Amino acid sequence: MSETSGEAGGTPGERISDAEHAIMEVLWDRHPLSAAEVCDEVCETRGWSMPTVKTLLSRLVGKGALATEPAGRKFLYSPLIERSDYVGGESRRLVDRLFGGRAASLFAHLAESEALTDEDLGEIERLLKEMRK
Amino acid sequence: MSETSGEAGGTPGERISDAEHAIMEVLWDRHPLSAAEVCDEVCETRGWSMPTVKTLLSRLVGKGALATEPAGRKFLYSPLIERSDYVGGESRRLVDRLFGGRAASLFAHLAESEALTDEDLGEIERLLKEMRK
DNA sequence: TCGGTGTGTCTACAGGTGTAATCGGAGAGG
């Protein structure tokens, strides 16, 4: 595996869990944010309480996925890893695990299971044309 | 725990974990197999021991993902759920979680991150053409 | 200066997962 970093303290590359991912989404969308602000974004939708958010934030900091920046008496959190890196990693993991690394197989499967809308198809076609140039 | 009647598929949709998935792959490829045969297929590659395989098999049976069929004094295991169902579910989960349900976004991401080989592109193009018919 | 309010850290705990040792019963061999 291409793990670009070494390890120690806040090593990036630690696995981000599902609940943690929800937190990351908020911070990818807008950052830096305080714990309270993050809670404002997710506590209602996910039914979480403040302590839960704080735990998740701490774990993410521990995993090296978030940076903390002292602002006044509180901390502001910002992502340390790129959303596209995470998304890419997860996508690749899925493709590897389920389709033997063949992205075309994933596509074929989505196509067969009619998970692709006309809109999807149109856009993919467009992208494809663009790449072929 | 009281299984009064022979009802095994009563809890479909139970989450299949990563290690369990490896077992499923073996059985999707070839079935029915005994525990020993499954172990032959995965124990070396994954560094598992027989007890581990048996535990995973039991859990899968418990989850309603495998059926057991007594053959002589041993049991033979067969998948109860289709590989395509599992794969489809996992794919959709990923697309939902990471791309807001838009499969085109997944494709775009794979394209951008150059995870698509020329071969992939060719095949996707072909599939696309076929669907458009 | 003193208390309240907000913030991060520590602790907790149930359920799932990875991994494996051990037990108990059903045949196989002597």
Next chain:
DNA sequence: CCTCTCCGATTACACCTGTAGACACACCGA
């Protein structure tokens, strides 16, 4: 018939995850 062996089932245990309470401390306002 008795023992050995093989196999599934049971039990074990550490770690991760989801969820949350309790605690300590710093600052703002009175």
